[in-house]
Amino acid sequence: MAQNIYDDPGFFAGYSRLPRSVEGLDGAAEWPAVRALLPDLAGLRILDLGCGFGWFARWAATAGARQVLGLDLSHSMIARARRDTSAPNVTYAIADLERPELPAAAFDLAYSSLALHYVADFAGLVAAVHRALVPGGRFVFTIEHPIYMAPSAPGWATDAATGRRTWPIDGYGIEGPRRTDWLAEGVIKQHRMLGTTLNTLIGAGFAIRHVEEWSPSDADLAAHPDWAEERERPMFLLVAAER
Amino acid sequence: MAQNIYDDPGFFAGYSRLPRSVEGLDGAAEWPAVRALLPDLAGLRILDLGCGFGWFARWAATAGARQVLGLDLSHSMIARARRDTSAPNVTYAIADLERPELPAAAFDLAYSSLALHYVADFAGLVAAVHRALVPGGRFVFTIEHPIYMAPSAPGWATDAATGRRTWPIDGYGIEGPRRTDWLAEGVIKQHRMLGTTLNTLIGAGFAIRHVEEWSPSDADLAAHPDWAEERERPMFLLVAAER
Numbered sequence: 001m002a003q004n005i006y007d008d009p010g011f012f013a014g015y016s017r018l019p020r021s022v023e024g025l026d027g028a029a030e031w032p033a034v035r036a037l038l039p040d041l042a043g044l045r046i047l048d049l050g051c052g053f054g055w056f057a058r059w060a061a062t063a064g065a066r067q068v069l070g071l072d073l074s075h076s077m078i079a080r081a082r083r084d085t086s087a088p089n090v091t092y093a094i095a096d097l098e099r100p101e102l103p104a105a106a107f108d109l110a111y112s113s114l115a116l117h118y119v120a121d122f123a124g125l126v127a128a129v130h131r132a133l134v135p136g137g138r139f140v141f142t143i144e145h146p147i148y149m150a151p152s153a154p155g156w157a158t159d160a161a162t163g164r165r166t167w168p169i170d171g172y173g174i175e176g177p178r179r180t181d182w183l184a185e186g187v188i189k190q191h192r193m194l195g196t197t198l199n200t201l202i203g204a205g206f207a208i209r210h211v212e213e214w215s216p217s218d219a220d221l222a223a224h225p226d227w228a229e230e231r232e233r234p235m236f237l238l239v240a241a242e243r
Numbered sequence: 244m245a246q247n248i249y250d251d252p253g254f255f256a257g258y259s260r261l262p263r264s265v266e267g268l269d270g271a272a273e274w275p276a277v278r279a280l281l282p283d284l285a286g287l288r289i290l291d292l293g294c295g296f297g298w299f300a301r302w303a304a305t306a307g308a309r310q311v312l313g314l315d316l317s318h319s320m321i322a323r324a325r326r327d328t329s330a331p332n333v334t335y336a337i338a339d340l341e342r343p344e345l346p347a348a349a350f351d352l353a354y355s356s357l358a359l360h361y362v363a364d365f366a367g368l369v370a371a372v373h374r375a376l377v378p379g380g381r382f383v384f385t386i387e388h389p390i391y392m393a394p395s396a397p398g399w400a401t402d403a404a405t406g407r408r409t410w411p412i413d414g415y416g417i418e419g420p421r422r423t424d425w426l427a428e429g430v431i432k433q434h435r436m437l438g439t440t441l442n443t444l445i446g447a448g449f450a451i452r453h454v455e456e457w458s459p460s461d462a463d464l465a466a467h468p469d470w471a472e473e474r475e476r477p478m479f480l481l482v483a484a485e486r
Contacts, residue, residue, distance in 0.1 A: 147390065147412065157400075157411060166411030168400060169390065173458030173474035193477075194437055195454040208451045211438040215416030231416035234436075 002098045002118055003188045006052075006074035014183035024055035029227060030142060030214045030236045034113070037140050037210055037240040041065045044108040047132060049097055049125075049141070050115020054081030054090070060111075061087040069107075071095035072115075097125055102132035109133075112141035114236075117149060117189045120177070122197070126204045133243040139206060140241075145213060145234040149178055149191045156229070167233035194237065206241035214238055245341045245361055246431045249295075249317035257426035267298035272470060273385060273457045273479045277356070280383050280453055280483040284308045287351040290375060292340055292368075292384070293358020297324030297333070303354075304330040312350075314338035340368055345375035352376075355384035357479075360392060360432045363420070365440070369447045376486040382449060383484075388456060388477040392421055392434045399472070410476035437480065449484035457481055 005011050019027035028034075042064035048057050051070025060068050070092045072078050078092045085092070095101070097119045110129045119125050129139055148154065150172040157168050175196060178189045192200075198208055213234040216227040248254050262270035271277075285307035291300050294313025303311045313335045315321050321335045328335070338344070340362045353372045362368050372382055391397065393415040400411050418439060421432045435443075441451055456477040459470040 147415065151409070152407065157409075164395065164411075164413065166394070166400075166413045168407075168409030168411045170407065170409045170475045172390065172476050173456070193456045193458070195456045198441075198451065198454045202452065208441065209445065211441045213416070213436045213438045215436070232413045233415050 002073055002096055002120070004073050005118075005184060005187050006072075007076050008184045011184035011187070012074075012076050020055075021053060024053075025059055028113075029216070029220070029224070029230070030238065033212055033214055034140070034142060034238055037212070037238060038111075039109065039138055041109070045106060047071070047102070047107040047110045047129075049100075049110060049112035049129070050118075051081060051092060052077050052113075052115075054085050054092065056111060056113060057081070057090045057092070058085055058087060061090050065089070067091075069093065071097070071100070073097065100125060100128045100132075102128050104131050105134045107132050107134070108137050110137070110139045110141075114142055114144065116141055117143040117191075120190050122190070122192060123200050123204070126200050126206070130204045130206065130243055135243055137243045138209075138240065139201070139243065140239070142214075142236050142238050143197070144189065145237040146172065146191060146194050146197075147213075147233050148235045149189055150174075154178075154180065165229070165232065197237070197239065201239070201241050206243060208239070209242050210238070210240040212238040245316055245339055245363070247316050248361075248427055248430050249315075250319050251427045254427035254430070255317075255319050263298075264296060267296075268302055271356075272459070272463070272467070272473070273481065276455055276457050277383070277385055277481055280455070280481060281354075282352065282381055284352070288349060290314070290345070290350040290353045290372075292343075292353060292355035292372070293361075294324060294335060295320050295356075295358075297328050297335065299354060299356060300324070300333045300335070301328055301330060304333050308332070310334075312336065314340070314343070316340065343368060343371045343375075345371050347374050348377045350375050350377070351380050353380070353382045353384075357385055357387065359384055360386040360434075363433050365433070365435060366443050366447070369443050369449070373447045373449065373486055378486055380486045381452075381483065382444070382486065383482070385457075385479050385481050386440070387432065388480040389415065389434060389437050389440075390456075390476050391478045392432055393417075397421075397423065408472070408475065440480070440482065444482070444484050449486060451482070452485050453481070453483040455481040 025031045043066050046065050046068045048070040051072050057068040057070040068090045081092050178191045214236040268274045286309050289308050289311045291313040294315050300311040300313040311333045421434045457479040
C-alpha cells in the first residue's frame with residue numbers, strides 16, 4: 001500500500017492551508033494550463049485519481065460532466081470532499097492507486113493532479129487507467145517535475161560571488177523513492193525520469209498529445225512577480241495522452 | 244543561416260580529436276541506446292541531418308541501407324566525409340538545416356546526432372522532415388539534453404561542506420540561444436524545453452515512440468567508472484518518432 005501521508009494530522013493541517021486547498025483550482029498556478037489540456041467535459045464520465053478535497057470533481061460537474069468518480073487513499077480527504085459536495089453525479093471512494101480496481105471502458109477522461117508521483121508502480125497504474133478508458137478517451141495529469149524531485153537535497157542555491165540563483169540537480173538518472181520533509185517529515189515520492197513517464201504511457205498504448213513543463217507566462221509574471229523563479233526550473237509536469 | 248562553428252579552424256581541430264570523431268559511433272557513449280531505437284536499415288532510404296564525418300552514413304550502408312544522404316553545413320566535415328566514404332549509395336551535400344530543401348516522401352528514416360540543438364527554427368526543420376518522410380517513416384535523433392543546455396553557466400558545482408556534486412540549473416523555462424565556449428569561443432546552441440521539442444513533433448504530425456534521457460547502465464559503469472556523473476544529470480536526449 002502507498003504511504004498515506006495525507007492522513008498524518010500535521011500534514012493534513014498544513015495541506016489544508018495551502019492556497020490550492022483553500023481557494024481550489026484557481027489557487028493553483030498551473031490550473032489554466034491544465035484546463036487548456038482538457039476536452040469539453042459535457043457528457044463525459046470522469047475518473048479523478050487522487051481527488052483530494054474534490055475541487056476538480058465539483059468543477060467538472062458544473063462543466064457538464066455526466067459522472068465523476070473521485071478516488072483517494074486518504075480518509076480525511078474523502079470525508080471532506082463528501083462534506084463539500086452536493087452534486088448527485090459526483091461520488092468518492094477510498095482507493096490505493098498502487099492497486100486500483102477500476103471497471104473496464106467506463107470512463108472518457110482520467111484526470112489526476114499532483115498525485116501520481118506518490119505511486120511506485122506507475123506502469124501498473126497506467127495499465128489500469130488504459131483499461132478503464134474507452135478508446136479515444138483522454139488521460140490528463142500533472143506530477144511534480146522530475147527536475148524538481150530528483151535532487152538528494154532539493155532547494156535553491158545562491159552563488160556567493162555572483163548572486164546567481166540555481167536549482168542544483170543530482171541523481172536525475174537514479175529512479176526511485178525520494179524522502180523529503182514537506183508539511184511533515186519523511187514524505188516519500190517516486191522519482192522517474194520524464195522519458196520513463198512518457199515511455200510507460202506509450203508502452204501501455206497511449207498516444208502522447210502534449211507535454212508541458214509549466215513555466216509562467218509574461219501575463220502570469222505581471223500578476224504574480226514572485227513566480228519568476230518558476231522560470232528557472234520547472235516544478236510541474238503536465239501530460240495529455242489519448243487512449 | 245545557422246552559425247557554422249564547425250568550419251572554425253580551432254573548433255574543427257578540437258572536434259576532430261573527440262573520441263566520437265576518432266573512433267566513430269563506438270566512441271559515443273550513447274550509441275548503443277541510439278542504435279536500439281533504429282529500425283532494421285535493410286533497404287531503407289536514409290537522411291542524415293548533420294552528418295559530420297559520415298560515420299553513421301557509412302555504418303548505415305554496411306547495415307543494408309539502400310541509399311544514404313548526409314547533409315551538413317560544414318564544408319570541412321563534408322570534405323572529410325567524402326574522402327572517407329567509398330560506398331556508391333552514400334552521398335553528401337552542404338545544407339543549412341535552418342532552410343532544408345528536401346524532396347517529398349523520399350526517405351524511410353531521418354536520423355540526426357547532436358546537430359538539431361544548433362537549429363533555431365526547429366518547427367521549420369521538423370515540418371520539412373515530415374514532408375521528406377514516407378508515411379510510417381521514422382525520425383530518430385539525439386540532441387543535448389535541455390538540463391545540460393539550459394544553465395547560464397553550465398558546469399558542475401561542489402558543495403564545500405558536504406562534498407555533494409550537483410549540476411546547478413537556471414533558465415530552464417527561458418528558451419532561446421545559449422552561448423558557450425566549447426572547443427571555440429561563442430558557440431551558439433538553442434535551448435528548448437523537452438516539452439517544446441516533443442510538442443513540435445506532435446504538432447507536425449509525428450507520433451512519439453520513445454524518449455530517452457541517456458544514463459549509463461550498470462554494465463556501462465562497470466566498463467567506464469568515469470561515466471558515473473552522467474547519472475547525476477542527463478547530457479543527451481534521444482527521441483524516436485514515427486510519421
